[in-house]
Amino acid sequence: VDHVLIVSVAVGILGLGVLLGLARAAEPPTVSIADVPSYAERTVTVQGHVASVEPTRSGGLRVTLAGDGRSLAAFLRDAVPLLPGDEISITGRVAKYHGQWEIVVEEAQDVEVVTAWDATRTPVAALAKEPWRWLGMQVRTAGVFEEADRASWLSDPAAGARVRVAAQAPSEPGWFQVEGVLTYEEDAGRFVFRAGSWTPTAAPGA
């Protein structure tokens, strides 16, 4: 009788059972977008802002998630009501698709909207500080319209921040609630807020 063999088989079977129990009880690790490639073929939870949403032919969604100055593709097998700007938490398997890392989310319940997109929560200071985060997204913000340095600006005097705005600006300076899209001009190397609508509003605290 090979006692070493008996012990190894017993430890192997018992240990597999314990590991299975541990694995079932454990929540998937929450990882940053930058660390996702290190979790290939494993199930993880990732949090970030929705930068874009596209429906797929199979009835799912292809989502670009942004965070920490990086982006990550996510494939959602079930369509979930999402908007660019939503802060979401998704749980899915890390895989590669056409040479790029992505998260494959099997069920709608694995998508949680942490903070629904609310344009009024996008201050000018946030647009000025992290423009890449809002790039291409429909954003609603509020600030003072002004002409300075031979350009048009939307500024937040309290925060000392401003973003450059494109044409179709109002004729009078003042406080406005503005809805539009933040774009990047390659040639000039700058971010420009293309405002679609300008609604006069009172200054905060007025």
Add this chain to the structure above:
Amino acid sequence: VDAWVGLLVLAGAGALVGAVTGLLPSLHVNTLAVLLVATVPLMAPVLLAAGLTAYEPAFYAAALILAISISHSFVNIIPAAYLGAPDESAALNVLPAHRFLLRGYGFRAVRLSALASFAALAVSLVLVWPFKWLLGPPVGLFDRIGGILPLIVLILAGLLVWGEPNRIGPESWTPQRRRAAARVAATAVFLAAGAYGLVIGDVPLAGFLPVPPSPLLPALSGLFGAATVVTSAIGTTRIPHQFVRRQDDNLRASSAAVGLGIGVTAGATMSVLPGLTSASATGLVASVRRGGDAETIVSLSSVNTANAVFNLAMLYLFLKTRSGAVIAVEAVLAVETWTGPPPHGLLLLLAVGLAAGVASLLLTLGIGRFLVRRLQRIPYRGLLAAVLVWMTATVIVFTGPWGVLVLVVGTALGVAPVRLGLRRVPLTGVLLVPILAYFWL
């Protein structure tokens, strides 16, 4: 500093680091690569101070990672031969190399392996071009096999299990019955290792370093490293006198060429198939060819080094990452896809790989010769116990306390086939079953 001198210095430094990781059982180059990626931002001032400014810090980091992975694939024969404690890529090399040691020719195994690794490196560097033509235009094999990759992996898994050459069971059984028993047992080991591979991905590991914990570190350390050390400790009490100059057999040139050819082909094939590491490649080689111990060492050592080169080629050709080291290269470097003439970055990295290979050859021979003379003076079981302590400490640091449980279970599973009289190849189910599950479930 001149650009080429800088790269040569880096190749030498990478070879030294790779020699350390290759010597330390369970510290795999993939683990080190993750750490290196984390330190890239800190490298810039060091590189600047050293006058290495011809290329971006990210490129130097990528070159360093490549040099380390090449050197590691050379030096890891030393613990495999002298301690019976390989990392996963040298796992199947351990028995032939360890048999050399028990006959007094441990250094002969190390020398054979180092020369085979260098020959494989040189051949692979040349074959990178035909590799491109075969997989990309004009042949375009990679796109053609894309749809049948799962089938190929399944056939490979079948080959690994049903290629079991041993017989087990009572002597009173017929040879056919004993062979069938071995295959059934190998299948059971394959499935158990596969179940283990499926489960460990979801075990909550948390190490003490700011790097993502990989379940493969404790798993492969257990299955192939600790299990082999435990087996060695049970079966070996003392090491016989080691001959450094005398050779016990002469490997015929034709056998060496066949071993090299099989090894390089297997290394290239495995860089194409998803998720299969050199452990699987070595398993495949062991299934298709059963030469003598010397030829086996040549072919298995060739697989690992060739695989490191072709993995880099796959990154540049198809942006595919087939090893932890290449994932690390991709993480730090903006890779330019190889469509027309080879990208300048790839050529430089291949040159660094060759320089690291020369340094690694010399390091492996030097360290191997140095250590084999001292091996007999050290209490062998004490040394093996120290190796087990080292492995456990590494696992705790990188994966935390639950990693130790993964290590223990892996060790138990790894000991079983050896005690049953089977090869360890079916243990590669730990990698293959999760891949098959990914394709079909």
